[in-house]
Amino acid sequence: MVDISDMLDSVACASTMPGVGDAEVTDDECVMARAISHGLFGNLVNHKGFPETLPSDELSIPAKVGSYRIFEYAMPASQQPYKVNGDVFTLKRLNALYSLDRTGKMQGEHSMVVAVSASVASPSNQDIALDDKPMYENEHIMLYMPGGAFISCDTPHSKWVYIRMSQEIGMRVFIPRYHVAPAHIYPRPVHDVYTAFQHLVSRGFRPQNIVMVGGSAGANICLSVLQLLAMEGKSQSIAGCVIVEPCLDLTMSHDSWQRNQDVCVLPYMPPTHPGSMSRVYLGPIDDDTIDAVELLRRPMLSPMFADVAMLPPLQIQVGRDDVLYDECVAFAKRIPTAELITYAGINHYTMFRGRTQLDRFYSNLRKFVDKVTA
Numbered sequence: 001m002v003d004i005s006d007m008l009d010s011v012a013c014a015s016t017m018p019g020v021g022d023a024e025v026t027d028d029e030c031v032m033a034r035a036i037s038h039g040l041f042g043n044l045v046n047h048k049g050f051p052e053t054l055p056s057d058e059l060s061i062p063a064k065v066g067s068y069r070i071f072e073y074a075m076p077a078s079q080q081p082y083k084v085n086g087d088v089f090t091l092k093r094l095n096a097l098y099s100l101d102r103t104g105k106m107q108g109e110h111s112m113v114v115a116v117s118a119s120v121a122s123p124s125n126q127d128i129a130l131d132d133k134p135m136y137e138n139e140h141i142m143l144y145m146p147g148g149a150f151i152s153c154d155t156p157h158s159k160w161v162y163i164r165m166s167q168e169i170g171m172r173v174f175i176p177r178y179h180v181a182p183a184h185i186y187p188r189p190v191h192d193v194y195t196a197f198q199h200l201v202s203r204g205f206r207p208q209n210i211v212m213v214g215g216s217a218g219a220n221i222c223l224s225v226l227q228l229l230a231m232e233g234k235s236q237s238i239a240g241c242v243i244v245e246p247c248l249d250l251t252m253s254h255d256s257w258q259r260n261q262d263v264c265v266l267p268y269m270p271p272t273h274p275g276s277m278s279r280v281y282l283g284p285i286d287d288d289t290i291d292a293v294e295l296l297r298r299p300m301l302s303p304m305f306a307d308v309a310m311l312p313p314l315q316i317q318v319g320r321d322d323v324l325y326d327e328c329v330a331f332a333k334r335i336p337t338a339e340l341i342t343y344a345g346i347n348h349y350t351m352f353r354g355r356t357q358l359d360r361f362y363s364n365l366r367k368f369v370d371k372v373t374a
Contacts, residue, residue, distance in 0.1 A: 115172070186281050271296055
């Protein structure tokens, strides 16, 4: 029997580095990816989650290409209890996590990947490049939140993606290894990423030199962290933010969820269903006393409904065949300064597949990063 997570990892990690599986995507590959994904997501309620602890030697990458390191860290002493305006549900959950962390009950649970391409730091400088503090004054870095439908985060082959991102944008990439559902429900990933950001700042990185990038579920978490920073008056202090095929509305109420079902890898399941992505992330609630859909509309869960005035410079990239397409367009319309980039014929899977699409994606990412870090 083939493990679904292994299949997803092998399929999803094609086309991540120049010369490594960068052939154009085929129709057969798309059909296989859709079948695998629909089979997995149709049974999330019984999904036990992907492995969360992956040894640093899971993937061997030649030094001439780049390197990465997984390191642990603790919540900074300077990190304060959370402030969440108008959302007691989230505030209670976040500060329960904060209390556990502050009292040492999460010791050893925070980890991050730092990845660097050989074009950014030569092999002889990689000891310095794999540290978690600035290599030089005013160093710019990327804080990248990978997607995975809230049930997967950092996987072994993702290291190729991180190193290529480093190569394309010319800076180091830091990846918080946030905890995932169903073992760790909302807002644990938000706490993990917020704490990762605070750790990097405590190590000497300046917020204005950090570019945040999030993909899919990682983009949702990224925007939740920006809301927390906004409540401290700090969200606009970062250089900029890129959200790629972002999951913005966990109520799944936009038309493209139905319109693009036959061409996208993400299957629709009502958000009230216990096996839906939204409910698995939200975790158990008392359905007799709490309206799940109304709860999912809260801005910290569905950034579609957040105060967009707090956002830093923003780029949105999404395929027109993605089930998330309509919510991305609606979100962009609320932000006159946002840069919305859409791709014809691209869905949630093919955004990162094939040389042609990858070249377009990285070109647009690089232009935005260059602009906000100039």
